[in-house]
Amino acid sequence: MPRQILSVGELTIYLQSKLETDPTLQGIWVEGELSNFMRHSSGHMYFTIKDSTARLKCVMFKGHNLRLRFRPTDGMAVMAHGSITIYPKSGEYQLYIDAMEPSGLGSLFLAYEQLKEKLTAEGLFDNSRKRPIPEMPAKVALITSPTGAAVRDMIKVLRRRRTDVDIIIIPAQVQGAGAAESLAKAVRLLGMVGADSAIIGRGGGSIEELWAFNEEVLVREVANAPIPIISAVGHETDFTLTDLAADLRAPTPSAAAELATADGAQFCRHLLQLDSRMTRTLAKRIEQMRREVQRLETSAVLSRPERFLGGRRQEIDQLSVRMGRAMLIALENRKSQFNGAIGRLEALSPLGTLRRGYSICLNQQEQLVRKASEVHRGDAVKVILASGRLACLVEEVEDAGDAEDI
Template structure:
């Protein structure tokens, strides 16, 4: 009869057998009992319709995991069988995990995209507009890549007035996501007008740093308007959805951020032409107004009125003379009568017309500036107010004023004209 062996010995033999036999296995199953431990290790089980297998992925391998594990997820695991001898439990030690039927990167992209969309990271209400005329733009990209040279060329052509600040950043490989995040935070503290985050084209693995949640968080929390310019036109990354503006390429980001100086030159030329045309129209309109006013003043001048009245007088004279001649030829009696009538009428008309002319002439002379100052006439004022003579009292101090002189006197006597005529 064989001698019995200890439990430990048996577990060690089983461990040796399993670990040397199942060195590399590929297993497909559904995740359950998922636990993310504080140590960084991941514990879970995979199962099918009939069986369950315990699994563990240690911290050293989790950094290569591109997506978030979830209960109910169907995955394919590459690993090896290991036995925990003290308990006699065996489990699958996971080296690599891929989503079943789908690439890990594509699955991770959709997973993070859905997560951030649910958190409102893509909401248009939180996106900031770009300033129309930026003075300073900060670039978060590689200092050695071709993208920076392309952006400088486009900027010199479109708007050479802008100032660029480059934040040299690791844009691919291990640690790139963390470096991009830190550069975004530093660039946001520089108080620039626009921030461009991006790099040139590459494979999905090369661009993957811009699909990391840490980068998405930095973009979302930044106060500076951000343009995401990663890869080529066909490349869509998480940074594109979170940023305020998505550019197809780094060069396109400069085209979006900067105005076109040639368009503004054309616009300024059009403004000059429009200004000149408007000025010409205004001047022409004012010239027409002045011409109309001059013509109107000429029509209403004193000379014009005098000429008009003189013309009427001449017409009347001619008319009377014609009538008189006809009546003289017809009858001497009628001639005398007409002569008297004409004489009386004509004299009356002349007197009336002459009175009108004299009145116009008198008004004209009275209102002529040189006739304002008449000898013997003064203006009476008291306490700097113009006053009539009949409103004064004996003893009032008054001023007699002409345009050139002022005389001050005391009123000694006031008499009405009627009182003087009675004496």
């Protein structure tokens, strides 16, 4: 019998077809512990599921892992659903996973805790982000199912407390597939309807029915809403991430309507109390001012003003005399300083020197003659006196040598 020889590729393809056509290995659940978890940049997840006796390589492609409600990590016990096949390039069999959930701990609860931890770390639930709810809004928006009991309860309470408040309903799907996106879209519309505040909520239900209010897309929209939001999801014992992100949490939709606006009758009573208090305060102030006027009318200053003014007039007279004397003394001092300056200027002035009998001699070029050697016999010179000038002719020059100028 001739030997049948298979290539590695042929054998691998044969085994792959066997595994993929075996109904026992398709659509199976496998339970174990995650290890070597890696999320590729493509979005695909690669990891191993193990127990005390064996290991199983697993792949979960992006299209499937986007539906996960929790964040897988090493060491986590999980139940994975998928089919067994062979990866030809490595020749290893592996589980292609299409669904996965935590083992033991409920997947919804784990997803809730993980998302809560993530958003808390971002500061999305900080009290510093909370805004006050307007006490007397002109318009309140209700984001809920338009046909549920919750919307009827909220409208009834709002009308009882404020007959004049304007109510606008933004309908949204509150449970099931697509509910979170529907609610998030309704929150985004708040910036366009002109409401002063809003209530988002629904009646009670199971955790699965209320789960839309724990979805990240809605929680982020509520935290960043353009107006203050009151969250009222389910009953008092129900607590969702939307409650944490809202500006105020109410235990029920009816309670949210109570918190959304002040009681109209109570508000009117409060206004009357303020009016009465203001009237009493004003009357008290007027009485105080009347008594002050009476006191001033009987005071010595106003009853006999001449006595008060007489003393002030005497002070003014004394100050006037003192001011006049001070001005005369200052004027004399300035005059003395001025005369002294005039004397010093006179002593330094060339005209002063001429008046004392001296003269200035200039040659024909109008240059000052300082020495006899600077002119010659027959030169014409000008002599400047204190009063007038002389035109002179030099008849004789007597040189004084190096004698200094007088």
